[in-house]
Amino acid sequence: MANTKIDNRTWWDTLHKNGPFDLKLFLTTKMEKSSSGLSDFERYKDAAIEIQRLIQLALDSNERFRAIGSKWSMSSIAHCKDRMHYNAFLNLKFPIFEGEIHPASSYEHNNLFLFQSGNRIKDISRFLERRGKSLKTTGASNGQTIAGCISTGVHGSTIDSGSVQDYVVGLNMITGPNPEDNIYLERESRPALTDTYAKNFATVIIRDDDMFNAVLVGLGSMGFIHGVVVESENLFLLRRYVKKINKKEALQLANTLDFSTYDPKIPDGNFKGVRPFHYKVFINPYNTNETKYGAEFIYKIKYYDNYKLDFGEPIPFQKEFVYLDLIYLFIKIAEKFSKSIPTIINLLKSSILPKEEKTTVGKLSEIFWDAGYQGKAFACSFGVDHTNASKALELMAKVTRENPVPGIFAMRFVKSSEATLAFSKFPFTCMVEIDGIQWKDNDNLISLTDYSTKLIEVLKNNNIPFTIHWGKNANWKFPGLINHMYGKNVKKWKKIRAKLLSIPMQEVFSNSFLDSTKLSEPLAIDEDLIV
Amino acid sequence: MQLIKITLFLALFLIMTSCYSVRLQVSNGVWDPADNERNDPYAGYNVQTIDTIISRKITTGKHYFNISNCESGALHTVEYRTTFGGLLLNGITLGRKKKVKIKYVCIMENSM
Numbered sequence: 001m002a003n004t005k006i007d008n009r010t011w012w013d014t015l016h017k018n019g020p021f022d023l024k025l026f027l028t029t030k031m032e033k034s035s036s037g038l039s040d041f042e043r044y045k046d047a048a049i050e051i052q053r054l055i056q057l058a059l060d061s062n063e064r065f066r067a068i069g070s071k072w073s074m075s076s077i078a079h080c081k082d083r084m085h086y087n088a089f090l091n092l093k094f095p096i097f098e099g100e101i102h103p104a105s106s107y108e109h110n111n112l113f114l115f116q117s118g119n120r121i122k123d124i125s126r127f128l129e130r131r132g133k134s135l136k137t138t139g140a141s142n143g144q145t146i147a148g149c150i151s152t153g154v155h156g157s158t159i160d161s162g163s164v165q166d167y168v169v170g171l172n173m174i175t176g177p178n179p180e181d182n183i184y185l186e187r188e189s190r191p192a193l194t195d196t197y198a199k200n201f202a203t204v205i206i207r208d209d210d211m212f213n214a215v216l217v218g219l220g221s222m223g224f225i226h227g228v229v230v231e232s233e234n235l236f237l238l239r240r241y242v243k244k245i246n247k248k249e250a251l252q253l254a255n256t257l258d259f260s261t262y263d264p265k266i267p268d269g270n271f272k273g274v275r276p277f278h279y280k281v282f283i284n285p286y287n288t289n290e291t292k293y294g295a296e297f298i299y300k301i302k303y304y305d306n307y308k309l310d311f312g313e314p315i316p317f318q319k320e321f322v323y324l325d326l327i328y329l330f331i332k333i334a335e336k337f338s339k340s341i342p343t344i345i346n347l348l349k350s351s352i353l354p355k356e357e358k359t360t361v362g363k364l365s366e367i368f369w370d371a372g373y374q375g376k377a378f379a380c381s382f383g384v385d386h387t388n389a390s391k392a393l394e395l396m397a398k399v400t401r402e403n404p405v406p407g408i409f410a411m412r413f414v415k416s417s418e419a420t421l422a423f424s425k426f427p428f429t430c431m432v433e434i435d436g437i438q439w440k441d442n443d444n445l446i447s448l449t450d451y452s453t454k455l456i457e458v459l460k461n462n463n464i465p466f467t468i469h470w471g472k473n474a475n476w477k478f479p480g481l482i483n484h485m486y487g488k489n490v491k492k493w494k495k496i497r498a499k500l501l502s503i504p505m506q507e508v509f510s511n512s513f514l515d516s517t518k519l520s521e522p523l524a525i526d527e528d529l530i531v
Numbered sequence: 532m533q534l535i536k537i538t539l540f541l542a543l544f545l546i547m548t549s550c551y552s553v554r555l556q557v558s559n560g561v562w563d564p565a566d567n568e569r570n571d572p573y574a575g576y577n578v579q580t581i582d583t584i585i586s587r588k589i590t591t592g593k594h595y596f597n598i599s600n601c602e603s604g605a606l607h608t609v610e611y612r613t614t615f616g617g618l619l620l621n622g623i624t625l626g627r628k629k630k631v632k633i634k635y636v637c638i639m640e641n642s643m
C-alpha cells in the first residue's frame with residue numbers, strides 16, 4: 001500500500017524563499033516499493049486510492065488540499081494553508097504500445113508516454129533519451145515536475161513549439177474521493193488512448209476539447225493531476241551560440257520574428273536566413289548607453305551519436321556559461337561587485353553584459369540543464385504580443401530605472417497555446433521578464449508589490465494587452481487583473497471547473513492565490529447560462 | 532599574555548577546523564528529492580550525512596564503507612570533507628584512525 005507521512009508544520013516556503021507562508025500539514029506520499037511484486041499499474045492505482053483517501057480527509061476536516069511539485073513557483077500559487085501534498089515520489093513512467101492508441105488518433109504510439117505527475121523534467125528527459133526520444137521544449141532548467149509545469153504554463157523560448165502544456169495530449173485527474181472522480185481526459189478532436197488502456201487507471205473517460213484546454217493550465221485548482229500523457233519526438237541536437245548584437249537588430253528580430261535575411265554569423269556554421277529553434281535577448285535596463293544586447297541563438301540539428309567527439313561535452317561548458325537562466329546571469333554579474341543592493345544597482349548603470357562567444361552542441365536536456373542558483377530571488381514575467389515586444393520592454397525598463405530593483409531583463413518567445421488560461425495566448429507571445437535577488441526594507445527601494453503594480457499600470461495605460469506568468473511575482477490582487485488579461489476565457493475556465501468539481505471539491509482545491517485573483521469565486525447563475 | 536593565548540587558541544581552532552572538500556556528482560542522474568528549506572546547493576536534495584572516524588581497514592585493502600539506504604542502489608552526489616583536525620588524528624594514530632564527514636544524495640528510485 002502507498003503510504004503518506006503527515007508532518008505538522010507551521011510554515012512552508014518556495015525554493016527561492018518568496019514566503020514564508022503558514023501551513024498546518026505537509027503530506028508526502030510514497031508508493032509501494034518496486035520490490036513489492038505489484039505491477040507498475042497496480043502501484044499507480046494504489047497511489048490513486050491513497051490520494052483519494054487524503055482528499056477525503058481534507059474534505060472531512062473542512063480544509064483545503066493542494067498538490068505541489070518542486071516548489072519552483074515564486075508566486076503563492078503552490079501554497080495552501082491547510083494541507084500541502086509533496087508529489088516528488090510519484091514518478092512512474094509508462095510507454096504506450098501500438099494497440100493502446102485510439103483508432104482515430106493521429107499520434108504515433110512510440111512518441112506517447114504516460115508520466116505520473118511528480119516526475120521531474122530531468123527524470124523524464126533521461127527516460128526518453130534512452131528510447132531515442134526527447135521532449136519538444138522545456139524551461140531554461142530542468143527541476144520542475146511535469147504537473148507543476150503544465151499547471152502554470154512553463155515555457156522556454158522555442159519559438160515554434162509552444163510551452164510544456166502544448167505537448168500534453170491526455171490527463172489523468174483525481175477530482176474527489178469517489179471512484180467516479182478518477183477521470184481520464186483528452187481532446188475529442190485529437191484522441192490519444194483507447195478506452196481499454198485508459199481503464200487501466202481511470203474509471204471515467206471524457207473526450208472534450210473545451211474541458212481539456214481549461215484543465216491544462218489548471219493552476220493546481222482543477223483537481224489532483226495524477227498522470228500526464230506527453231507527446232515526445234525523436235532525439236535532436238541543439239547548437240547554441242550567444243553573442244552581443246546591436247540593440248536595434250535584436251529588437252527588430254523580436255518585433256518581427258523574421259529571420260529570413262538575418263545572419264547570426266556563427267563560427268563554423270551557416271545559419272543565415274534560418275529560423276532559430278530558440279531566440280532570447282538579455283538586457284541590462286540600467287545602462288542606456290550600451291549599444292548591444294546579449295542574444296542567444298539556438299538551432300535544431302539532426303541527432304547523431306558522436307556529437308561529443310565533434311563539439312565536446314556540453315555539461316562542463318554549460319557550467320562555464322553565464323547566459324543560462326536569467327537569475328543566474330544576474331548573480332554572475334552582481335557577485336563581481338559583492339556590495340550592497342543599492343550599490344549593485346548603481347554599478348549596473350555603467351556595466352555591460354558579459355561576452356560569451358562559444359558554441360555548444362547538446363541534447364535539449366543538456367542545453368537546458370540544472371539550475372545554478374538556489375538563494376533568495378524574485379521574478380516578474382509579462383507576456384505581450386511579440387509585435388509589442390520592444391515597446392513593452394522600453395516601458396518596463398523605464399519603470400525600472402525610475403523605481404530601481406536589483407534585476408535584469410530578458411525576452412523569450414513562445415507560440416500560442418490552446419490552454420484557456422495560458423499566458424502564452426498571443427499568436428507569438430514575447431515574455432518580457434525581470435529576474436533578480438530579493439531586497440530588504442532597509443535598502444530603501446520600492447516594494448516588490450508596488451514595483452509589479454507599476455509594471456501592470458504602465459502596460460495598461462499604454463494599451464498593450466498583456467498576461468503574467470502564473471508562477472512568478474506580481475501584484476495578483478490588482479483589481480480586475482485576471483479579467484483584463486483573459487476576458488471571456490475566465491468565465492469559460494470557471495464554468496469547466498464547476499462542471500468538473502463539486503462545490504465542496506472546488507473549495508478543497510482552492511487556495512489564497514485563487515481567492516486573490518477571484519478565480520475561486522463561482523459564476524453567478526445567469527453568467528453561468530450565458531457562457 | 533591573555534591576548535596571545537586567545538590568538539593562539541583562535542589560530543588553533545581555525546587550523547583544526549579548516550578543511551577541504553571534494554564533491555562528485557553525476558551530471559545525468561536524478562537526485563532523491565526532499566522538501567527542505569536549505570538555500571545551499573543541496574536545496575531540494577535529500578542529503579544524508581556520515582560524520583565518523585574511520586579505521587585503517589576502510590582506507591586500505593579490500594574494505595568498503597557500505598551505504599545501504601539508497602533504495603535505487605545508486606549515488607547521485609558524494610561530498611567528502613576532511614579537516615586539519617582529522618588529518619592530525621590520522622597522524623597521531625599513525626594512520627589507524629581518520630575523521631571524515633561524508634554527505635551523499637542517492638539517485639531517486641524509479642528514475643533509472
Ligand SMILES: Cc1cc2nc3c(=O)[nH]c(=O)nc-3n(C[C@H](O)[C@H](O)[C@H](O)COP(=O)(O)OP(=O)(O)OC[C@H]3O[C@@H](n4cnc5c(N)ncnc54)[C@H](O)[C@@H]3O)c2cc1C
Pocket residue numbers: 015016066067068069070071072073074077078079087117118138139140141143144145146147148149150151152153154155156219220221223224225226325371469470471472
Ligand atoms: C530556477 C527556476 C527556473 C525557472 N525557469 C523557468 C522557465 O524557464 N520558464 C518558465 O516558464 N518558468 C520558469 N520558472 C518558474 C517555474 O518553472 C514554474 O513556476 C513551475 O510551475 C514550477 O513547477 P513545480 O513543479 O516546481 O511546481 P510548483 O511550483 O510546486 O507548483 C506549481 C503549480 O502546480 C500545481 N501542481 C503541482 N503538481 C500538481 C498536481 N499533481 N496536481 C495538481 N496541481 C499540481 C501546484 O498546486 C501549483 O499551483 C523557473 C523557476 C525557478 C525557480
